[in-house]
Amino acid sequence: MQTNASRRVFLSALAAGAGGLVLGGSALPSRTSAALPSRALRQDPFALGVASGEPAADGVVLWTRLALDPLAPDGLGGMPSRPVDVQWQLASDERFSTVVRSGTAAARPTAAHSVHVEVDGLEPGREYFYRFRVDGHLSETARTRTAPTGMSPLRFAVAACAHWEHGYYTAYRRIAEQEPELVVHLGDYIYEYQPEGYTALGGTVREHAGNKCQTLADYRIRHAQYKTDRDLQAAHLVAPWLVAFDDHEIENNWAGTASSTDAPGFAERRAHAFQAYYENMPLRRACVPRGASIRINRRVQWGETARFHLLDTRQFRDDQACEDGDRAGCDERLDAGRTILGAGQHRWLLDGLAGSQARWNLIGQQVLMAQRDFRPGPGTELNMDSWDGYPAERASLLEGVRASGAANPVVLTGDAHMHHAADLKPDFDDPDSPRVAVELVTSSVSSDGDGYRDRAKVAQLLRENPHISYIDQRRGYIMCELSEDEMRAEFRTLDYISRRGAPARTAARFTVPSGHAQLNA
Incomplete structure (x- = not known):
């Protein structure tokens, strides 16, 4: 395990943006510019950062995508139209004095020069460090970890919805500073709109590059722009991620x-979007898209502590009822045959739950599952895009x-x-309907701008929805901690994201005792 002193070294390097400059005796071989072959890349190709994901007890995925000019109009990041060899190392310490795995992967233009390295043969429940090198250029050093095999506490962050134009990604920076062992991102990692195609109340803070995303080049450029953000890169540097897309x-x-x-x-258009999504996420080969389809629902085991069941609430759903949006009196939605998961995924989830031996079963999905009535007084007004x-x-x-x-x-x-x-609850209109589970919904990283605290509106929503214990319209994320006995959830909020530097505060805390589907404040 990493010592507190070495962790401080790593975090200091992260804060300085110099994580990849810490070298040891087993460093990847360097070459001077005079010795570079004529086909070598003459500038740093790691503008989009590095990432890891999909941790297992014996391995993890390492990712990077090379780009010399991230916003190049063809979506290929200014890279040459040939494969580029990328060396990679994984070590047990941040100085790479003990390298445990290394190799070379080809970054190909057909995959936008992205690299997905599936490392195996690792020890369970261990912290590792990794980096990449191309033609003498060294990436930043990043930290990842494998899942344990037994019962082990887990700290993880939950985040979603990061619209580039609506604000800065300070929430990602605050996540990095809290050093979670895992980050779970539940969708809207990018937004597809043309510049100022969806404006927040506070206006545009920074502008989208390129066009409305429709072509493969459009989606590649948009992912590249988002990946250049240093706060987002910081969150990828500290921990492996589990990701699933939503609509944007x-x-x-x-x-x-x-x-x-x-x-x-x-x-x-779907095929283009799925291709770019895979190219830019630390996913395994099992998620390689096949034209206009991609397998994103999957299970990830964290020892005896947790099983993550990641869902896809977009590819298999029926079209939204009553022309979408927030609707009152929409009888179409009540049709018993309507599905958001599809029959196959519905069975897959229940089978995975029935076979789970984990203490905690975490169902990661995209849209609000609890009923939420927006209309005060008699009648209901509901969001047809949600459950x-x-x-x-x-x-x-x-x-x-x-x-x-x-369990749980x-x-x-x-x-x-x-x-x-x-x-x-199976029936939100029946006070006696049993509590089956709890739902924790994260606010956005930046989408909808600074946010606000409308206490009167929140009080009204809570009166209309007695099964909801807490609502907060500010930006933020959730930090969770699992133990054998309970789950703790801290709802973290930022007062602003229209400028940089906002602190994150814990606005609410809840615990869920093991064996009890209830929220304790």
Whole structure:
């Protein structure tokens, strides 16, 4: 394990943006510029940073994507139209005095010069450090870890929704400073709009490059722009990530094969978006897209402590009822056959829960599962893009979760741009309906701008939705800690993101005792 002193060295290097400059006796061989071959890259190709993900007990995925000019119009980052050899190292210490795995991977133009290295044969529950080198250029040093095999405490962050134009990514920086062992990102990693295509109340803080994302080049440029952000890079440097997309990685409120704008060629657009998503995320080969489809629902085991069940609430859903949006009196949504998961994924989740021996079963998904009524007084007004548009399947799923016998199911959610903590019940209109699980919903990293604290509005929403314990409209993330006995969740908020440097504060704390599907403040 890393000592406190060495961790301080690593974090100091991270803060200075010089993590890759710490070298030891086993460093990758360097070459002077005079010795570089004529085809060598003459400038640093690591502008998009490095990342890791998909931790297992014996391995992890290491990622980078080379770019000399991240916003080059063809989406290829100014790279030559040939494969480039990328050397990689993984060590047990940040000075790389003990290198445990190393190799060379080809960054190919057909994959936008991205590299996905699936390292195996590692020890469980261990911290490791990794870096890349290309033609004498060294990436920053990053930290990752493998999953344990037994029961072990876990600290992880939950984040979602980072619109570039709406503000700075200070929340990612604050996540990095808290040194989680894992980061779970639940979608809207990028936004597909044209410049100023979706404006926040406070206006545009910084502008999207390129066009509205439709072509492969468009999506590659947008991912590259987001990846240049140093606060986002910092969050990738400290821990492995688990990622799943929502809608804006492709198009706002898309549903299955249906475009929300009815634009022609949506299958081709999906294929482009999925290709760029895979190229820019630390995912395993099992997630390589096949045209207009990609497998993103998967299970990740964290020893005996937790099993993560990551869902896809976009590819298999029926189109939103009643022309989408927030609706009152929408009978179409009540159709018993409507699905947000698809029959196959629904069964897959319940089978995975039934077979789980983990103490905690964490269901990572994208849209609010708890019912949320926006209308004060009699009647309801609901969001058709959330699970409220699919209440029959929600009731069936929650009954199935209850029947599965899985220990401590907790739903982790993004999308809403507001913190929520809620109880999940098969029938939200029946006070006697049993509590099956709890839901923790993270606010956005930056989407919708600075946010606000409207105490009167929050009080009204809580009155209309007694199963919801907490709502906060400010930006932020959730920091969670699992032990054998309980789950602790801290809802972290920032007062502003329209300028840099906001501190993060804990606005609310909840515990979930093991064996009890309830939120304790």
